[in-house]
Amino acid sequence: xxxxxxxxxxxxxxxxxxxxxxxxxxxxxxxxxxxxxxxxxxxxxxxxxxxxxxxxxxxxxxxxxxxxxxxxxxxxxxxxxxxxxxxxxxxxxxxxxxxxxxxxxxxxxxxxxxxxxxxxxxxxxxxxxxxxxxxxxxxxxxxxxxxxxxxxxxxxxxxxxxxxxxxxxxxxxxxxxxxxxxxxxxxxxxxxxxxxxxxxxxxxxxxxxxxxxxxxxxxxxxxxxxxxxxxxxxxxxxxxxxxxxxxxxxxxxxxxxxxxxxxxxxxxxxxxxxxxxxxxxxxxxxxxxxxxxxxxxxxxxxxxx
Numbered sequence: 001x002x003x004x005x006x007x008x009x010x011x012x013x014x015x016x017x018x019x020x021x022x023x024x025x026x027x028x029x030x031x032x033x034x035x036x037x038x039x040x041x042x043x044x045x046x047x048x049x050x051x052x053x054x055x056x057x058x059x060x061x062x063x064x065x066x067x068x069x070x071x072x073x074x075x076x077x078x079x080x081x082x083x084x085x086x087x088x089x090x091x092x093x094x095x096x097x098x099x100x101x102x103x104x105x106x107x108x109x110x111x112x113x114x115x116x117x118x119x120x121x122x123x124x125x126x127x128x129x130x131x132x133x134x135x136x137x138x139x140x141x142x143x144x145x146x147x148x149x150x151x152x153x154x155x156x157x158x159x160x161x162x163x164x165x166x167x168x169x170x171x172x173x174x175x176x177x178x179x180x181x182x183x184x185x186x187x188x189x190x191x192x193x194x195x196x197x198x199x200x201x202x203x204x205x206x207x208x209x210x211x212x213x214x215x216x217x218x219x220x221x222x223x224x225x226x227x228x229x230x231x232x233x234x235x236x237x238x239x240x241x242x243x244x245x246x247x248x249x250x251x252x253x254x255x256x257x258x259x260x261x262x263x264x265x266x267x268x269x270x271x272x273x274x275x276x277x278x279x280x281x282x283x284x285x286x287x288x289x290x291x292x293x294x295x296x297x298x299x300x301x302x303x304x305x
Contacts, residue, residue, distance in 0.1 A: 002081060003088045003263055003271045004102070005284075006068050006095035008254075009060050009199075011277035014049040017067035019299040021047070026077050027070040034066045037109055038116040042066055057196055061094045061119035062112065068098045068275035069108070071296055075274070081305060088235065088268060090228040092280055093159070093200070093254050094118075096246065102274075103225040105242070110218045117214055118250070121207035123196060130172040131198035133158055134179075138188035141166050141257065147185045153178045158200035159254045162286040167193070169201035200253055208250040215247055233258035235266070260287045272296065 020027040021043075035042045044050040046063045053059045076083055089099035094115065101111035136144055141160040148155060148168075155170035155178060168175070179190045197203060220239040228235045229245035233255040236242055260283075263271070273280045273295040281295045294304050 002086050003090070003268050004072075004086055004099070005089070005271060005273050005280050006091035006098035006102070007064065007273065007275040007277055007280055008091065008093035008095045009057070009064065009195075010193075011275065011279050012054055012060055012064050013276060014054060015047055016064075016276035016297075017070050018047050020067075020070050020074050023299055024074045024077070026073050030070045030073055031066055033108070034062070034069070034112045037112040038062055040116070055194070056123065058116075058119040058123035061122075062115050064094060064276060065098050065101075065112070065115050068095070069101060072102045072274050075296065075302075075305070078302065081272070084224075086225055088226045088228060088263070090259055091230075092256060093230060093249070095275070095280075096227075096230050096249065098275070099227060100220075100242075100246075103227065104223055105220050105225070105227070105239070106218060107221075114211075114214055114218065118211055121211055122199060122204070122250070125197045125204060125207045129203075131170060131201070131203050132172050132175055133167055133169045133193040133195050133198060134175050135191040135193060136166045136168060136182055136187045136189070137191070138164055139166065139186050140164065141253075143186065144168070144182075147182060147187075151178075151181050151185075153181060156198075156201045157253045158198070160257045161254075162257060162283045164286065165283070167200075169198035169203070171198070200250065202251060204251040208247070211250060212247045215243065228259045228262055230254045230256070230259070233262055235262055256283060257287055260284055260291075264288050264290055 045053045089103045091099040100106045140163045144166045154174045155168045158169040159167035226235050226237045227242050231245040231248045231252050269291050271293045278295045281293045284293050
């Protein structure tokens with residue numbers, strides 16, 4: 001059985017999935033349909049980065065989602081894999097929503113509107129306190145947590161990405177003050193991220209509440225595909241559990257390491273990353289060498305299947 005994973009914000013690049021758009025009618029149909037749903041002309045944003053909008057959160061998320069779905073639908077139509085052989089889907093942050101759509105647990109129309117709203121809320125979440133994020137290279141989440149507690153650092157772990165990469169969130173002031181603390185305690189590299197706010201932290205509580213109002217209105221369907229939640233790292237096919245975890249995702253950490261370990265525990269070693277970039281493939285291979293990971297980002301990658 002194959003596991004399908006979908007990337008999140010940070011994987012975008014100008015021209016992503018353009019070759020799929022040019023070569024497959026289904027890809028064109030998907031992009032046009034999503035553009036109509038969200039009332040955003042996505043083609044010039046994704047393929048040309050008109051007005052430098054691609055890296056702006058309110059456009060980035062719907063753009064990545066669109067390209068991931070385009071590629072997934074091409075793979076299905078080309079019979080590159082059997083959708084019925086997919087047992088589990090998951091994604092990193094935004095990618096969890098893509099997984100819910102491609103697993104047919106949420107309709108495309110509902111998911112596109114949900115992601116548009118999510119991107120807008122996160123984009124507009126700037127408060128009277130300047131906030132941000134930083135990537136820490138060199139230690140795992142457990143060690144980073146110990147440093148935070150021992151030094152009374154007022155920051156949260158946002159993404160537990162691999163055994164040597166952790167992303168933290170919080171106020172800009174606290175991030176700046178913490179840099180030397182982390183570097184003196186084993187972190188090899190401290191990299192401030194180019195984001196508009198402290199995603200996956202307490203600063204997302206208010207936009208999360210607003211997003212949950214929309215989530216509660218969406219009908220989730222049942223099927224045979226399991227979802228691994230970012231919030232809990234629990235593998236589930238119970239919609240109540242899936243929805244409950246999804247509603248807590250925005251203000252809590254992405255437990256990516258634990259999620260991949262869950263796959264390893266269940267001996268699910270065949271992974272297909274679908275969408276722009278190869279970020280998740282790299283993270284997965286750093287977590288464990290037991291996985292056979294394929295990335296489908298370009299038309300030429302179809303030969304891998």
